[in-house]
Amino acid sequence: xxxxxxxxxxxxxxxxxxxxxxxxxxxxxxxxxxxxxxxxxxxxxxxxxxxxxxxxxxxxxxxxxxxxxxxxxxxxxxxxxxxxxxxxxxxxxxxxxxxxxxxxxxxxxxxxxxxxxxxxxxxxxxxxxxxxxxxxxxxxxxxxxxxxxxxxxxxxxxxxxxxxxxxxxxxxxxxxxxxxxxxxxxxxxxxxxxxxxxxxxxxxxxxxxxxxxxxxxxxxxxxxxxxxxxxxxxxxxxxxxxxxxxxxxxxxxxxxxxxxxxxxxxxxxxxxxxxxxxxxxxxxxxxxxxxxxxxxxxxxxxxxxxxxxx
Ligand SMILES: [Fe+2]
Numbered sequence: 251x252x253x254x255x256x257x258x259x260x261x262x263x264x265x266x267x268x269x270x271x272x273x274x275x276x277x278x279x280x281x282x283x284x285x286x287x288x289x290x291x292x293x294x295x296x297x298x299x300x301x302x303x304x305x306x307x308x309x310x311x312x313x314x315x316x317x318x319x320x321x322x323x324x325x326x327x328x329x330x331x332x333x334x335x336x337x338x339x340x341x342x343x344x345x346x347x348x349x350x351x352x353x354x355x356x357x358x359x360x361x362x363x364x365x366x367x368x369x370x371x372x373x374x375x376x377x378x379x380x381x382x383x384x385x386x387x388x389x390x391x392x393x394x395x396x397x398x399x400x401x402x403x404x405x406x407x408x409x410x411x412x413x414x415x416x417x418x419x420x421x422x423x424x425x426x427x428x429x430x431x432x433x434x435x436x437x438x439x440x441x442x443x444x445x446x447x448x449x450x451x452x453x454x455x456x457x458x459x460x461x462x463x464x465x466x467x468x469x470x471x472x473x474x475x476x477x478x479x480x481x482x483x484x485x486x487x488x489x490x491x492x493x494x495x496x497x498x499x500x501x502x503x504x505x506x507x508x509x510x511x512x513x514x515x516x517x518x519x520x521x522x523x524x525x526x527x528x529x530x531x532x533x534x535x536x537x538x539x540x541x542x543x544x545x546x547x548x549x550x551x552x553x554x555x556x557x558x559x560x
Contacts, residue, residue, distance in 0.1 A: 300354075301482070301490070312417075313337075316441055316484060317354055321345040324373040325487045325534055331418065331437050332360045338416020341385075342366045342435060342443050343486065344378035352384055363415040367392040368445035369429040370399035371458065374486060393422075395431025395460075409433065425474065427467025428454035434474060436481075442493075445486035448474055449533045450495075453502045454486075456551045464540075464549045468506055475503060488533040501530040502540070502551075517541065518558045519550075526557065 300317045313334040318327050330351040332339030335358040341351060343366070355362055362385050368374060370392075379401060382388060389403040391413060397404035407413060409424025423434040428446040435443045446454040447470050456464045474483075479494030496503055504510040505528060512527035519541055527549070528540035537554025 314438060314440065315339075316482075317351055318484065318490075319345060319347040319350050320488065321347050321373065321376075326373040327484070327486055327488070328377075329443060329484060330354055330360070330362075331441070331443075332358070332362075333417045335359060337361070338363060338418050340364045340366055340415050340418060340420065340437075341378075341381060342484075343368055343374045343445065344376050344381060345373060346376035348377045348381045352381060355385075361416060362388055363418075364388050364391045364405070364413065366390075366420070366435055366443075367396050367400060368434065368443065368486065369393075369432040370396045370460075371429065371446065374445060375400070393424075393431035393433050395429075396433070407433070423473065425470035426462045427456055427464070427470045428458060429460045430462050432470070434470075436477070440480075441482045441484060442474065442477060443484045443486075444474060447471060448483060448496065448500075449485040449487055450483070450489055450491035451500060451531050452533060452538045453500070453551060455538070455553060464551060467551065468502075471503060472506055485533070501528060505540075512540070515559065517560075519543070519552060519556050524557075526559065529554070529557075529559075 300315060302313055302315045315332045315334060317330040320327050324345065326345040328345040328348050328351060329342040330339055331342060337360060339355055339360040339362045341362055365378060365382055365388055367390055382402060389405045390400050391405045391407050392400060393408065394406045397406050407422045409422055411422050413420045419438055421436040423436055425432045425434045425447040432445065432447060434445065434447060447467065453471055454467060456467050475493060475497055477493045479492065479497060481493040483491045483493060483496065505512055515526040517524050517526040523544040524541040526539055526541055530538045532538045532554060538551055539554050539557045540551050541557065542549045
């Protein structure tokens with residue numbers, strides 16, 4: 251087989267703004283589709299996005315900050331999630347562009363208690379060892395299957411378990427499919443970090459190394475869909491969305507809800523005859539394809555660039 255390249259009690263007010271850092275040259279240790287639209291390997295400046303919310307609770311007003319950097323080549327996200335200046339924080343995943351997040355934490359006196367890792371693919375762990383060292387060595391928190399691929403101290407966590415990190419409460423949600431042991435992290439019940447399972451308008455692939463298949467991915471996505479519609483979704487690549495938006499418009503979710511039909515178009519994938527069931531957008535401007543292989547009957551979600559149509 252050819253290798254794949256590939257609650258409700260609170261009132262929230264949101265403000266978001268963008269800032270742009272300097273373009274930097276990136277080392278490329280991934281191949282295939284993680285090359286940016288330009289194909290040059292250098293597509294854009296890193297993007298840093300901060301979303302801050304004021305939460306009105308019984309105890310008074312709190313702030314939750316979610317700051318994101320996006321690697322310009324891989325389009326993968328790393329996040330700083332914190333309660334505000336002088337408060338508690340965590341890092342989620344590494345994309346080799348953690349500098350702006352660390353600088354924000356240092357500038358605002360945010361104590362980073364843990365480094366959460368959703369899954370061990372290189373575009374989601376790059377730079378984490380250096381970041382941990384700069385932070386004085388807070389432990390990694392990851393599923394057992396992910397922890398085995400990380401160095402240093404790892405606190406393992408399983409789906410359904412909750413981590414208290416300073417003032418933050420973080421629930422791990424088991425979301426296999428794209429990778430064994432893949433976790434999503436729900437922070438304070440309002441913001442879920444879905445990595446490579448759920449993106450804005452699409453879902454993750456199921457044939458990357460360590461993937462556990464389409465049935466698991468579908469179950470993981472539909473489990474996330476049980477969160478309140480207003481829950482903000484912070485994916486592993488590109489821009490945020492909400493559970494409500496994906497429930498209504500994500501083409502995979504619409505099929506799994508029984509709203510839309512799948513197709514029957516013949517195609518081939520890596521030279522294997524297949525049926526194209528769904529041709530959907532992907533986060534990088536390309537496409538994601540849901541296919542069924544003729545030889546095995548196996549179904550999978552693959553990058554559109556792997557599919558020959560017609
Ligand atoms: Fe991944």
